[in-house]
Amino acid sequence: MMTRKKRRMWILLLCALGLGSATALTLTAFQDNLVFFRSPSDVMAQQPGPDRAFRLGGLVEAGSVERDAAVSGQRPTVRFRVTDGAHVIQVAYQGVLPDLFREGQGVVTMGRMVDGTFRASEVLARHDETYMPPEVADALKRSGHWNPAQGAAPPPATWNTLDPARPAAPGRTGS
Amino acid sequence: MNPPATAGGARSLHRFANPGRFLRMTDALMPWLWASAILVTGIGAAWALFFSPPDWQQGETVRIMHVHVPMAWLAMGGYTGLGVLSIMSLIWRHPLADLTARELSPVGAAVTALCLATGSLWGKPMWGTWWVWDARLTSVLVLFFLWLGHAALVRAFDDMERGARAGAILALVGLVNVPIVKFSVDWWNTLHQPASVTRIDAPGMHVDLLYPLLVNALGFTLLFAAVVLARTRSAVMERRVRALQTARARRAEGTA
Numbered sequence: 122m123m124t125r126k127k128r129r130m131w132i133l134l135l136c137a138l139g140l141g142s143a144t145a146l147t148l149t150a151f152q153d154n155l156v157f158f159r160s161p162s163d164v165m166a167q168q169p170g171p172d173r174a175f176r177l178g179g180l181v182e183a184g185s186v187e188r189d190a191a192v193s194g195q196r197p198t199v200r201f202r203v204t205d206g207a208h209v210i211q212v213a214y215q216g217v218l219p220d221l222f223r224e225g226q227g228v229v230t231m232g233r234m235v236d237g238t239f240r241a242s243e244v245l246a247r248h249d250e251t252y253m254p255p256e257v258a259d260a261l262k263r264s265g266h267w268n269p270a271q272g273a274a275p276p277p278a279t280w281n282t283l284d285p286a287r288p289a290a291p292g293r294t295g296s
Numbered sequence: 297m298n299p300p301a302t303a304g305g306a307r308s309l310h311r312f313a314n315p316g317r318f319l320r321m322t323d324a325l326m327p328w329l330w331a332s333a334i335l336v337t338g339i340g341a342a343w344a345l346f347f348s349p350p351d352w353q354q355g356e357t358v359r360i361m362h363v364h365v366p367m368a369w370l371a372m373g374g375y376t377g378l379g380v381l382s383i384m385s386l387i388w389r390h391p392l393a394d395l396t397a398r399e400l401s402p403v404g405a406a407v408t409a410l411c412l413a414t415g416s417l418w419g420k421p422m423w424g425t426w427w428v429w430d431a432r433l434t435s436v437l438v439l440f441f442l443w444l445g446h447a448a449l450v451r452a453f454d455d456m457e458r459g460a461r462a463g464a465i466l467a468l469v470g471l472v473n474v475p476i477v478k479f480s481v482d483w484w485n486t487l488h489q490p491a492s493v494t495r496i497d498a499p500g501m502h503v504d505l506l507y508p509l510l511v512n513a514l515g516f517t518l519l520f521a522a523v524v525l526a527r528t529r530s531a532v533m534e535r536r537v538r539a540l541q542t543a544r545a546r547r548a549e550g551t552a
Binding site for chain 2: 130133144148155156219245249253257278280283
């Protein structure tokens with residue numbers, strides 16, 4: 122004989138199971154539609170036409186940023202390449218870049234592919250989960266462990282308790 | 297002399313026997329809870345504003361994190377708490393769980409709103425936009441609506457118990473959203489960064505920034521607990537006063 126509490130518990134458990142698996146199935150089914158941006162590899166594989174606007178995301182390739190000379194009354198055009206390691210796409214953008222935009226930074230850009238160039242109408246910066254004081258970043262750069270233009274920081278266990286005053290004390294110029 | 301009235305009074309007293317113990321127990325706790333909440337948030341605020349370094353790329357803007365991240369954790373943790381209260385309510389018909397859930401959801405909605413607002417203020421200077429419809433931001437907005445929906449639903453019934461039951465079912469259905477919020481940044485690509493603190497290997501955050509963040513998280517959690525407990529205590533007292541008034545009115549009716 123099942124008590125009422127036991128019965129309620131079982132009903133709740135079954136409902137949770139049903140709801141949980143329904144949600145999991147729905148999310149798996151919509152997996153492809155839930156992407157916020159496409160990587161250069163996705164774009165290369167799908168070859169979307171110039172009439173389709175989409176978001177392209179990846180890292181700004183080191184050494185690829187070029188700024189056209191400013192024409193008075195017009196915003197200068199910025200050209201850079203977005204990479205995911207495997208493929209690279211040329212991007213052209215006319216407008217204000219976010220403060221965090223730099224080589225090696227993640228970006229998410231909205232635009233269309235026209236003649237092999239991604240014409241962006243919006244560029245957003247996408248920073249990663251790395252947080253550290255400027256002195257620690259400088260110490261990593263000086264010691265050659267990290268070049269932010271090349272991408273992500275080394276494994277956090279190697280620096281997240283680092284005391285920048287200790288390892289290479291002289292030359293804390295703050296550059 | 298008046299069997300129906302005394303029976304009613306006795307039943308309601310029995311019903312609130314457990315909340316009575318809750319009042320006595322929390323009575324001694326409340327001053328300590330408020331004091332520690334104010335002390336820890338004070339230390340956390342001073343540390344975050346004056347004694348922690350800026351970030352290497354975000355500069356001083358990174359200090360928004362000390363409000364944004366604790367609010368996000370409380371929004372998710374508080375909702376998980378609402379789920380536990382709802383299970384207690386549905387299975388054991390625990391009246392105190394109903395009351396706590398009713399008093400919890402407006403506070404939960406407030407912290408989720410603060411999480412969204414601080415996130416938006418942070419997103420504009422760093423990402424370059426106030427808002428995008430990526431998986432993380434959208435799922436947190438859904439969480440905010442779930443909190444609001446719960447707060448509204450439990451108050452929409454004349455019969456408190458029916459309202460509590462409907463709210464508990466809504467809260468449990470909405471519980472599927474909590475893992476979606478948490479893992480949205482891993483399952484799909486988003487503009488929002490992946491988790492910095494709860495990584496498998498090591499926190500992607502230097503301890504000079506991490507420690508003040510953890511102090512602030514503790515401080516805001518204590519503050520959250522103090523506000524919810526204070527609200528629940530006053531709700532229990534309100535209910536007692538109302539029960540006493542009803543009993544007195546019945547007695548007056550009986551003697552007249």
